[in-house]
Amino acid sequence: MVDTAEAVFEVDDYNNYVKVQSESALRNLATSYTYDTHDDSQMSLRSHTAAVAEHLKKEIQDRLARAGVEVIESRISHLAYAPEIAASMLQRQQAGAIIAARQRIVEGAVGMVEMALDMLSRRDIVSLDDERKAAMVSNLLVVLCGERAAQPIVNTGTIYQ
Numbered sequence: 426m427v428d429t430a431e432a433v434f435e436v437d438d439y440n441n442y443v444k445v446q447s448e449s450a451l452r453n454l455a456t457s458y459t460y461d462t463h464d465d466s467q468m469s470l471r472s473h474t475a476a477v478a479e480h481l482k483k484e485i486q487d488r489l490a491r492a493g494v495e496v497i498e499s500r501i502s503h504l505a506y507a508p509e510i511a512a513s514m515l516q517r518q519q520a521g522a523i524i525a526a527r528q529r530i531v532e533g534a535v536g537m538v539e540m541a542l543d544m545l546s547r548r549d550i551v552s553l554d555d556e557r558k559a560a561m562v563s564n565l566l567v568v569l570c571g572e573r574a575a576q577p578i579v580n581t582g583t584i585y586q
Contacts, residue, residue: 534569
């Protein structure tokens with residue numbers, strides 16, 4: 426028995442009591458955190474497992490202390506969501522991955538365009554006015570960020586016609 430200011434009461438079936446109170450604490454915890462977040466400053470069930478486990482331990486301990494039960498450790502071993510919620514979560518996760526990949530592609534493409542313009546200027550290969558630079562930047566970004574291979578266009582005239 427735990428010597429606390431609160432009265433300790435007897436429980437006929439400790440196993441059932443622990444199970445019911447633990448499930449109740451887990452349900453309460455699940456409403457406190459999102460499953461996953463793309464912002465590391467926010468806690469989620471998936472990204473902050475140690476902090477969530479500590480919170481769960483405290484939730485369970487608060488419920489079981491009245492029966493004199495001491496919680497040594499708690500963890501979430503399995504999370505299952507309804508199919509429609511799981512599908513929505515997967516869609517959100519995929520969208521986040523696509524956005525992250527696109528950001529990386531754009532960052533790389535901008536760096537390559539910057540490098541190309543700098544090399545052309547340094548090596549004095551061609552002089553481009555602002556309008557031609559804008560057209561070149563646009564074309565390079567389309568080619569570098571596009572999902573399909575570039576289709577070349579052969580210009581038989583001059584760029585000024």
